[in-house]
Amino acid sequence: MDVALPPGMERILFTEEQVAARVREVAAEIDAKYQGRELKLISVLKGSVFFLTALARAITVPVKIDFLGISSFGGPAKDGHSPGLVRIAKDLDEPIDGEDVLLIEDIVDTGFTTRYLLQTLAGRGPNSLAICTLLDRTVRRIVQVPVEFRCFEIPDRFVVGCGLDYRQLYRNLGYIGVMNPDGLGKHS
Ligand code: PRP
Numbered sequence: 001m002d003v004a005l006p007p008g009m010e011r012i013l014f015t016e017e018q019v020a021a022r023v024r025e026v027a028a029e030i031d032a033k034y035q036g037r038e039l040k041l042i043s044v045l046k047g048s049v050f051f052l053t054a055l056a057r058a059i060t061v062p063v064k065i066d067f068l069g070i071s072s073f074g075g076p077a078k079d080g081h082s083p084g085l086v087r088i089a090k091d092l093d094e095p096i097d098g099e100d101v102l103l104i105e106d107i108v109d110t111g112f113t114t115r116y117l118l119q120t121l122a123g124r125g126p127n128s129l130a131i132c133t134l135l136d137r138t139v140r141r142i143v144q145v146p147v148e149f150r151c152f153e154i155p156d157r158f159v160v161g162c163g164l165d166y167r168q169l170y171r172n173l174g175y176i177g178v179m180n181p182d183g184l185g186k187h188s
Helices: 016-033 049-058 112-122
Strands: 009-014 039-044 063-072 086-090 100-108 128-136 147-153 176-179
Touching (some): 016 147, 049 100, 063 112, 100 112
Parallel strands (some): 039 100, 100 128
Antiparallel strands (some): 009 176
């Protein structure tokens, strides 16, 4: 089915159907690993909310959910993205000691955010802690983080949809689209 692309959208990288199919596959991988256990899904606001809900619906082991809000400080990085200095702006509602925790991200890029969150959450005594991301842009990685579950590896392009925004817009698109950076600046 043809989809009308919004202004500035260059092309669709992954269709809604491709995203849904891949989410189901990753949910099956998660089910296999955590069979017989309960899982705590921790969503990093705001971008991962859409992926969290799709994934949680597809997972069959019992899941609980909680949310973390973060903010970055120290000035923007050269690409306008995470500068590597991160703090928790909205903490979890519940403790995670003894729990099997899966940190849900929409994208892992430089790795700074994920590294900080892993270090912070590990200090709270979970039984296990792993990362699941919708998109992995390893070409931009600066610090190494152990991404256990990923739906898609993506090229070094500015992408929106499925939770990812351009100036807070386009998070609600069901597909992953590539924005044309000409005249739009470079954000993600
Ligand atoms: C994105 C994403 C990760 C972080 C990854 O959040 O959700 O939290 O960037 O980048 P990094 O690997 O370079 O640290 P963003 O700051 O865009 O916030 P948002 O989810 O509210 O849009």
